[in-house]
Structures are given as C-alpha cells and as structure tokens.
Amino acid sequence: MVDDHSAPLDAVFHALADPTRRAMLRQLAGGARSVGDLAAPHPMSLAAASKHIRVLEDAGLIRREIRGRQHVCRLDATPMHAGQEWIRHFEKFWTERLDVLEALLRAEDAAKGETDGQDGN
Amino acid sequence: MVDDHSAPLDAVFHALADPTRRAMLRQLAGGARSVGDLAAPHPMSLAAASKHIRVLEDAGLIRREIRGRQHVCRLDATPMHAGQEWIRHFEKFWTERLDVLEALLRAEDAAKGETDGQDGN
Numbered sequence: 001m002v003d004d005h006s007a008p009l010d011a012v013f014h015a016l017a018d019p020t021r022r023a024m025l026r027q028l029a030g031g032a033r034s035v036g037d038l039a040a041p042h043p044m045s046l047a048a049a050s051k052h053i054r055v056l057e058d059a060g061l062i063r064r065e066i067r068g069r070q071h072v073c074r075l076d077a078t079p080m081h082a083g084q085e086w087i088r089h090f091e092k093f094w095t096e097r098l099d100v101l102e103a104l105l106r107a108e109d110a111a112k113g114e115t116d117g118q119d120g121n
Numbered sequence: 122m123v124d125d126h127s128a129p130l131d132a133v134f135h136a137l138a139d140p141t142r143r144a145m146l147r148q149l150a151g152g153a154r155s156v157g158d159l160a161a162p163h164p165m166s167l168a169a170a171s172k173h174i175r176v177l178e179d180a181g182l183i184r185r186e187i188r189g190r191q192h193v194c195r196l197d198a199t200p201m202h203a204g205q206e207w208i209r210h211f212e213k214f215w216t217e218r219l220d221v222l223e224a225l226l227r228a229e230d231a232a233k234g235e236t237d238g239q240d241g242n
Binding site for chain 2 (some may be wrong): 026
C-alpha cells in the first residue's frame, strides 16, 4: 500500500479538491490546451486561473510546453494512479455497506411477499 | 461521471490531502477509536489532532458517537467511492502511458536480441 506520508499524494489530492482544477483536467482529457483556453470557461481572472494551473503543475498532473509566446498544457494523469491505489484499500468498506443495504432491502421484499401471500389466502 | 462541481468531492479530496488524516483513516479501518486513540500516534497537540478529525467528519468519512465522556469515531468510507469514480475516468491515460513504455522496452529488447544474434555470427 502507498505510504500515508507521501508528499506526491498530498499534492494530488490537494489538486483534485477544487472544482475549477477538476474541470481543467477534464478539458485536458480532450487534448492539449493553451493557458488561455484552460482559463476561458471559468468565471475568474487569468491570474486566478493561472494559480490553479500552477497547483496542477506542482502535482505533476500537467506538463507545460512553451511554444514561442504560447504556453501549451498537456495532461499527465500518472500521479492519479497512486491516489486511486490509496483509496482502493478502503473499497471493501463501502462495498460491505452496500451489501448490508441490499440484504436489508431483500429481507424487506421477502417479508412483504409473505404478507402479500397471507393477504391472498 | 461525477460532476466537477461537487462540494462533497471537494471535501473528500481535501480530507485525503493530508498525511495525518490519511493515517487516521487507516487507524479507523482497524475498528472504532476514541478521539484520544486517534490523536495519540501523531506528534501534535490534542487540539491540532481534533481539527484533523473535524475535517474528516465534515467530509462524512467519520461518524462520531458520544458515549458518556468519550467520543468514539467510526470510519464511513462511502464518500471515497465518488472520489474513486472521478479518478477512474482518467485511468486510460496512465494505462496508455504504461503501454507505450512497455512497447518501447520490448522494442529495445528485440533490437538488442538482433544485435546479440549478429554478434554471434
């Protein structure tokens, strides 16, 4: 299991903890984008959008390439893998809860079926 | 796919972005713990540890039960599910990178094999 004390893991989860940054990653999933393109859909200044891009860059989720006067950003999803691995170890806990819920619903249906059957007699 | 503008997702990723909080969740995976038990392994004041516990509670990852003078915390991993689902949609990107890397290594091995074969002649 990924160690709890992991600066890259801190950076990835921190990067994902904001709706603007998640939307930017989704934009980049469609292909490379300039900083201007990434900033455009968000109701904030270019400076504010640039700060979000910097956070994504610090987490290793974006690679920036400078082409003349344009900064082109590309997605690098690799650091998300460690985040997913960390969460995966808790999967059984929510699966167990869903199993219990399903069992309760089935028991309820069965009880209801019996009552309905009795009503029919 | 989970919407990018999701306050619960913000809260879950924010909660996971800290090594102390990740370690506390790991402790809770072993069963319920008192606030004191959760705080004990971490080199910080009880007040500082309590703040971390509050962040986990706000994200819905901890349920607190008050038994007399003791606060007992239990894990509720369910909110992590949405986090995992969000990340899962990027899985293909790191998988593709690993596939490319594997193909490169194989091509290199094959080229090396050919060169070795020529050396042998």
